[in-house]
Amino acid sequence: MSMRNEKVRLPYFLDYYRQKGVQHFLIVDNGSTDGGAEYLAQEPDVSLWTTNASYKDSRFGMDWLNWLLFRYGRGHWCLTVDPDEFLVYPHHDTRPLRALTDWLDASAIKSFSAMLLDMYPKGGLDEQSYREGQDPFQIAAWFDPANYTIRKNAEYTNLWIQGGPRSRVFFRDEPEKSPALNKIPLVRWERGYAYASSTHMLLPRSLNVVYDEDGGEKASGCLLHAKFLSTFVGKSAEELERRQHYADSQEYMAYHSGLNQAQDFWCPESRRYEGWRQLEDLGLISKGNWA
Amino acid sequence: MNQRPFEIAASPQQQAGGPRLGIIMLCHTALPLATRMAEIWARGGAALVVHIDAKVHADEVATMRSDLAAHGDIVFSRRQACEWGRFSLVRATLDAAELMLDRFEDVTHVMVVSGTCLPLRPVADLLAFLAQHPNRDFIESVTAEDVGWTMGGLNEERFTLRFPIGFRRNKKLFDRLVDLQRRWNLSRRIPDGLVPHLGSQWWCLTRPTLNSILTDHRRDEFDRYFNHVWIPDESYFQTLVRRHSTRIESRSLTLAKFDEQGKPYVFYNDHRQLLEESRCFVARKIWPEASALLSHFPRPLQGEPSPAEPQPERVERIFSQAVARRRLGRPGLYMQSRFPLRDKENGKTSGPYVVMQGFSDLFPDFESWLSERIDADVHGHVMAAERVEFLGRGEIGPGGLSDSAALRDLDPRGFISNLIRISGRMQVMQFSPRDAQSLNWFMATDPNARILVITGAWAVPLLHSGMPFDDIRRAAARLQRIELAQIEVLNSVWLKARTGIWDLGDFCARPAGILRNVLRELGGDPEAAANLPQMREIAGMGRFLQRLRNAGLKPQLMGDFPAADAAMTRDRI
Numbered sequence: 001m002s003m004r005n006e007k008v009r010l011p012y013f014l015d016y017y018r019q020k021g022v023q024h025f026l027i028v029d030n031g032s033t034d035g036g037a038e039y040l041a042q043e044p045d046v047s048l049w050t051t052n053a054s055y056k057d058s059r060f061g062m063d064w065l066n067w068l069l070f071r072y073g074r075g076h077w078c079l080t081v082d083p084d085e086f087l088v089y090p091h092h093d094t095r096p097l098r099a100l101t102d103w104l105d106a107s108a109i110k111s112f113s114a115m116l117l118d119m120y121p122k123g124g125l126d127e128q129s130y131r132e133g134q135d136p137f138q139i140a141a142w143f144d145p146a147n148y149t150i151r152k153n154a155e156y157t158n159l160w161i162q163g164g165p166r167s168r169v170f171f172r173d174e175p176e177k178s179p180a181l182n183k184i185p186l187v188r189w190e191r192g193y194a195y196a197s198s199t200h201m202l203l204p205r206s207l208n209v210v211y212d213e214d215g216g217e218k219a220s221g222c223l224l225h226a227k228f229l230s231t232f233v234g235k236s237a238e239e240l241e242r243r244q245h246y247a248d249s250q251e252y253m254a255y256h257s258g259l260n261q262a263q264d265f266w267c268p269e270s271r272r273y274e275g276w277r278q279l280e281d282l283g284l285i286s287k288g289n290w291a
Numbered sequence: 292m293n294q295r296p297f298e299i300a301a302s303p304q305q306q307a308g309g310p311r312l313g314i315i316m317l318c319h320t321a322l323p324l325a326t327r328m329a330e331i332w333a334r335g336g337a338a339l340v341v342h343i344d345a346k347v348h349a350d351e352v353a354t355m356r357s358d359l360a361a362h363g364d365i366v367f368s369r370r371q372a373c374e375w376g377r378f379s380l381v382r383a384t385l386d387a388a389e390l391m392l393d394r395f396e397d398v399t400h401v402m403v404v405s406g407t408c409l410p411l412r413p414v415a416d417l418l419a420f421l422a423q424h425p426n427r428d429f430i431e432s433v434t435a436e437d438v439g440w441t442m443g444g445l446n447e448e449r450f451t452l453r454f455p456i457g458f459r460r461n462k463k464l465f466d467r468l469v470d471l472q473r474r475w476n477l478s479r480r481i482p483d484g485l486v487p488h489l490g491s492q493w494w495c496l497t498r499p500t501l502n503s504i505l506t507d508h509r510r511d512e513f514d515r516y517f518n519h520v521w522i523p524d525e526s527y528f529q530t531l532v533r534r535h536s537t538r539i540e541s542r543s544l545t546l547a548k549f550d551e552q553g554k555p556y557v558f559y560n561d562h563r564q565l566l567e568e569s570r571c572f573v574a575r576k577i578w579p580e581a582s583a584l585l586s587h588f589p590r591p592l593q594g595e596p597s598p599a600e601p602q603p604e605r606v607e608r609i610f611s612q613a614v615a616r617r618r619l620g621r622p623g624l625y626m627q628s629r630f631p632l633r634d635k636e637n638g639k640t641s642g643p644y645v646v647m648q649g650f651s652d653l654f655p656d657f658e659s660w661l662s663e664r665i666d667a668d669v670h671g672h673v674m675a676a677e678r679v680e681f682l683g684r685g686e687i688g689p690g691g692l693s694d695s696a697a698l699r700d701l702d703p704r705g706f707i708s709n710l711i712r713i714s715g716r717m718q719v720m721q722f723s724p725r726d727a728q729s730l731n732w733f734m735a736t737d738p739n740a741r742i743l744v745i746t747g748a749w750a751v752p753l754l755h756s757g758m759p760f761d762d763i764r765r766a767a768a769r770l771q772r773i774e775l776a777q778i779e780v781l782n783s784v785w786l787k788a789r790t791g792i793w794d795l796g797d798f799c800a801r802p803a804g805i806l807r808n809v810l811r812e813l814g815g816d817p818e819a820a821a822n823l824p825q826m827r828e829i830a831g832m833g834r835f836l837q838r839l840r841n842a843g844l845k846p847q848l849m850g851d852f853p854a855a856d857a858a859m860t861r862d863r864i
Contacts, residue, residue, distance in 0.1 A: 095559050102578065146691060146713035149702035171697035217616055267687045269691040
């Protein structure tokens, strides 16, 4: 994981993944000024790297993470996520991550898909403020159930998924510019693997084929995305200032203009998150044959 | 696969002491778990022969041996390096079986388990069960030509080709060798008197049957033959038992389900209740860290041992569903881990839907008229070029779909299948040659689609448009070209949708009769067609079409309207 000024998120993040059975955290801190780095340095299961180099010039942190994966990831199941991404997978309430990775090993599966699911509160983002250590999904409890577009990227063989609240609110006229939601965050790392663009796609390309093309379903999960909290408005102003994000931070520009008009993501079709079984019924994730 | 057992009365020759169980335990991983399982069997009074794969580290083996040293009736057989799918596994089992019969003379039944097989019921229950069927050999044994369930496309060829290397060691070479033998028609002779049978390797045989397999005077010949059979642990005993036993109960006492890759399903803590209700004796395989299962099973003996029959049906159903989910998936679902190629969708959409073309051109209030008469969501033109016309014309449609045409057109197939899948009710949508045509083939080849078309009806709004005639002519030419292409799709041999196609002239001749049929087809009350919706005036259509002809455009889709334009009468029957 790489991060900057995310201290308020860290306690819940570490707790969440520790409970799922993550054994060690490798984190790159990109010049935090909020005390987050100091906090992490005290955690026994965190290895921390710090840099003040440009996020943008490191291909949005991916060069740093690819190096860590290359150096330390080999032979391990590695989960690469942002501080606001929370992995849910079939049976995650009763089976730790280790059960999943054992099963993936036994099935000779090397990469596991978990698309990004944007979560948002009902009402304006600033109405409920997020406290350190709190479950973000108590506030951002809602998501869009069935408005995702999927296309296949012929070059890298990955699926390109867009849609959700950001598409319908910010990108309805230019949907091509809407952020990608496809992610392959869990990989049994080997020498010669690399993330090509964020965790959206990998090399070698065979790792991107996390979908069945003959009608069957492979197992998959979701990254619940806790981006849209009270902390977001300030963050988007800061990120816009820094211009360190993808495609000249177009996404942040769009958010900022939208959010300044007190945009609410909630709509009558929004669903309140109830758990992985609900996501499975909706067809956002699948158990595949992991019964 | 498992047949219903038939009850057999306990044999009168049953020994006074009842059966004694011998357990052959094959271990290759998770030795601490295997140690625990061995203790459970030993405490239940079984004799054990443990085989540990030669690849397991010596320290682990030493730990297991010392942990089990206190039990007198546990012995270890000679260690072999076992490779999945190869004869080494059978050899390990044969060695262990010989040792078993040699060392434990009182053993009456021998059962094969693995170190990750968990006994669910007390061992005493299994003994009581065996006492009821003292001479039965419980071994799944199905003729190879009839199984139809083995994975990887090899059934009989397992027995007629040679498999000198394992699949997992070098998949490419394995496939090439199979290919070569097929191409050159190389096949081996199956030894006389053997009929290939397949089945689960977790069997439970009576002592006499096992003994006669081991001492068969042709055993060397059989072993040589099976040495190059693929996955012989699923065929060696299953085939040979047919030579030596006439009392075969073709099922396994071990609950073990396999997926498409031939990989056993794994049980976790959340399967506890399911396993308990299955009343099976042994379950395979247990996730080594499923501590709740390991502390819950085997259930302690309460009162008298129960010989009750296992009831694995529910477990089997759940795992069969998982296999189906992996292989077939859910119809009409396109998602991150299911993205079928065209015509491999196994259900392009998840439920029935209706596409109505031309109706709203003739009847301006058609949507509301129809939605009052059938149980369905009646949308406008969801494929319209400018925006998606959802029912109620909101910006957000079912499932959070946007009314943005640009978003819809990124992935039209996903749009329509999302709309249908997320809505509980039947979806009805208006369509026209003015709309995006990207889904025409998709819908025409979808059995869920019902496509009802009044061809040429798009001319009615043009007739009333008041546009300059030059513009009308251009628009008419374009719309006619588009509709002709669409009708060609609907007339193709690949058509799977149900269609109803009328030309405008036909329809106008008897609108009430046709609408009545439409209502009946869509599950409404045909009599509700008695009140026709307000219909646009079509007087002047004949003259209009003639003007188009005069301008060099031949109207091909409207049917017959007299050029002189005698007043059309509308039937109201």
